[in-house]
Amino acid sequence: MKHIKLAFMGFGNVGKALARLFLEKQLELAENYQITFSINGVATSRHGVAIDPDGIDPSRIIQVTDFKSLNTQGNLNDPIDFIRKCKADVLFENTPVNYDTGQPAVDHLRAALESGMHAITANKGPVVHAYRELSDLAHRNQRKFFFESTVMDGAPIFSLFRETLPGSKLLSFRGILNSTTNMILSLMELGRTFDEAVKQCQKIGIAETDPSGDIDGWDAAVKIAALSTVLMDIPLKPAQVKRQGIRNITMQAVTDALKDGKRWKLVCSARRTDQGVDARVTPEIVDMNSPFYSVSGTTSIVQFETDVLKSLSIVEADPGPNTTAYGLFADFLNAVKDN
Numbered sequence: 649m650k651h652i653k654l655a656f657m658g659f660g661n662v663g664k665a666l667a668r669l670f671l672e673k674q675l676e677l678a679e680n681y682q683i684t685f686s687i688n689g690v691a692t693s694r695h696g697v698a699i700d701p702d703g704i705d706p707s708r709i710i711q712v713t714d715f716k717s718l719n720t721q722g723n724l725n726d727p728i729d730f731i732r733k734c735k736a737d738v739l740f741e742n743t744p745v746n747y748d749t750g751q752p753a754v755d756h757l758r759a760a761l762e763s764g765m766h767a768i769t770a771n772k773g774p775v776v777h778a779y780r781e782l783s784d785l786a787h788r789n790q791r792k793f794f795f796e797s798t799v800m801d802g803a804p805i806f807s808l809f810r811e812t813l814p815g816s817k818l819l820s821f822r823g824i825l826n827s828t829t830n831m832i833l834s835l836m837e838l839g840r841t842f843d844e845a846v847k848q849c850q851k852i853g854i855a856e857t858d859p860s861g862d863i864d865g866w867d868a869a870v871k872i873a874a875l876s877t878v879l880m881d882i883p884l885k886p887a888q889v890k891r892q893g894i895r896n897i898t899m900q901a902v903t904d905a906l907k908d909g910k911r912w913k914l915v916c917s918a919r920r921t922d923q924g925v926d927a928r929v930t931p932e933i934v935d936m937n938s939p940f941y942s943v944s945g946t947t948s949i950v951q952f953e954t955d956v957l958k959s960l961s962i963v964e965a966d967p968g969p970n971t972t973a974y975g976l977f978a979d980f981l982n983a984v985k986d987n
């Protein structure tokens with residue numbers, strides 16, 4: 649039986665969902681994978697930090713609001729200090745994304761790998777801004793840097809190419825990759841104004857207090873950059889993606905499209921060129937013949953074109969914290985299975 653010590657950097661809805669998933673899968677992990685686990689540390693920006701080498705009860709972590717009450721290791725100076733002292737085997741890094749630099753998540757993941765941990769994240773920033781550095785560091789330390797949940801929650805995209813499509817070359821992809829904008833447009837089709845649709849998305853927890861990252865296309869752009877950087881091996885920053893959000897799509901435009909049997913969608917795309925890659929986020933009108941037409945609400949889709957497979961599509965219906973948590977859990981199993 650193999651015992652794995654876990655640490656969580658960031659513990660919002662996804663972190664809690666992941667802790668619950670570990671509890672639900674505890675018996676299965678032992679029986680099918682000969683793995684037991686303990687949670688040795690949790691660090692948050694608002695609710696304190698806790699380290700306990702003997703392990704913290706996962707059910708307590710889910711319920712507690714002040715992690716300092718669970719800490720047995722004295723004062724912890726900063727996140728890097730936490731990572732080095734928690735003595736974990738795997739770090740789950742789930743802090744908020746920074747589109748411009750990927751920090752501080754890049755530093756967190758670097759410190760984890762340097763400390764001999766597998767580094768797993770749902771944060772898109774480090775993939776875009778430090779993929780090669782962190783991958784090389786992981787290789788040198790015989791660890792894994794995995795990030796399945798960064799683009800389509802629990803849907804297998806990166807592992808699909810890594811594990812099951814050897815020798816294929818990705819030529820292009822197109823998709824609907826931002827759930828919030830897709831939900832806003834769906835609500836506008838039902839008669840909500842743009843502002844009403846945004847408020848509804850904030851109410852159900854899929855839009856931030858400042859929704860500009862979604863509605864101005866930044867979230868979609870960073871996902872395109874991540875896919876290009878990893879799957880096409882063409883490094884791309886979000887600022888290099890031609891970007892137009894949905895702010896200027898009016899109720900009249902949505903209504904007119906519906907009358908013609910069409911719909912507005914915020915479409916992400918990238919295609920290899922002789923110069924590198926042509927990448928863009930742009931609102932498009934799609935008709936009933938498009939596979940994007942029926943993708944409504946928070947559902948996402950991506951279509952890949954490779955040199956050996958003309959078209960391969962993945963659809964993920966109604967993702968949420970639980971599906972994102974599963975992507976992290978799957979990365980965990982893939983990271984530790986061969987150690």
